[in-house]
Amino acid sequence: GENVEQHxxxxxxxxxxxxxxxxxxxxxASNYFPWYKQELGKRPQLIIDIRSNVGExxxxxxxxxxxxxxxxxxxxxTETQPEDSAVYFCAASHQAxxxxxxGKGTTxxxxx
Amino acid sequence: EAQVTxxxxxxxxxxxxxxxxxxSQNMNHEYMSWYRQDxxxxxxxxxYSMNVEVTDKGxxxxxxxxxxxxxxNFPLILESPSPNQTSLYFCASRDLYGYTFGSGTRLTVx
Numbered sequence: 166g167e168n169v170e171q172h173x174x175x176x177x178x179x180x181x182x183x184x185x186x187x188x189x190x191x192x193x194a195s196n197y198f199p200w201y202k203q204e205l206g207k208r209p210q211l212i213i214d215i216r217s218n219v220g221e222x223x224x225x226x227x228x229x230x231x232x233x234x235x236x237x238x239x240x241x242x243t244e245t246q247p248e249d250s251a252v253y254f255c256a257a258s259h260q261a262x263x264x265x266x267x268g269k270g271t272t273x274x275x276x277x
Numbered sequence: 278e279a280q281v282t283x284x285x286x287x288x289x290x291x292x293x294x295x296x297x298x299x300x301s302q303n304m305n306h307e308y309m310s311w312y313r314q315d316x317x318x319x320x321x322x323x324x325y326s327m328n329v330e331v332t333d334k335g336x337x338x339x340x341x342x343x344x345x346x347x348x349x350n351f352p353l354i355l356e357s358p359s360p361n362q363t364s365l366y367f368c369a370s371r372d373l374y375g376y377t378f379g380s381g382t383r384l385t386v387x
Contacts, residue, residue, distance in 0.1 A: 263308075
């Protein structure tokens with residue numbers, strides 16, 4: 166089955182810096198790669214996703230890149246702000262309607 | 278408002294006492310799933326359901342049961358809870374655009 170590895174497990178940056186979180190997956194049939202943000206005590210919320218027919222996707226300060234050949238994808242947050250502090254999870258799956266396998270999460274701390 | 282509703286939010290119970298955590302979605306999603314979240318282990322899938330009367334095991338199904346008698350509801354049943362099932366549980370439903378998670382149930386088994 167699918168296995169998703171996520172690095173780093175913790176990341177500390179200064180406000181205004183960029184943050185990058187990387188994930189690798191094992192199943193070459195996976196074609197959907199979402200990223201979730203979980204603030205303390207709250208549910209995970211989808212922040213951005215990418216499908217295998219796209220190499221990069223941006224939404225304001227966040228972007229995701231996908232390298233299908235290498236089976237890895239990354240989350241990039243630019244101009245980080247204290248409210249970006251949270252746990253971020255990557256995930257991978259086949260087409261909609263199948264299991265979403267999560268990485269173990271990255272705790273991002275943004276200090277002002 | 279589109280949502281996934283879980284109940285209860287918090288539950289403390291004793292070893293061996295059967296319990297059910299309810300989950301309901303109002304988005305007409307076919308796919309629903311249960312996850313448990315533990316520190317350092319991320320979100321691990323317990324069971325999932327691709328449609329009514331269709332359920333399947335995830336990565337950590339031992340000690341849990343589920344049922345899917347109707348599309349909107351997907352309860353998680355612990356027949357004989359044990360302390361290693363103390364965790365934060367999330368129900369989720371999914372369409373083409375990703376998962377919507379419930380608010381979570383923090384379960385403590387003593």
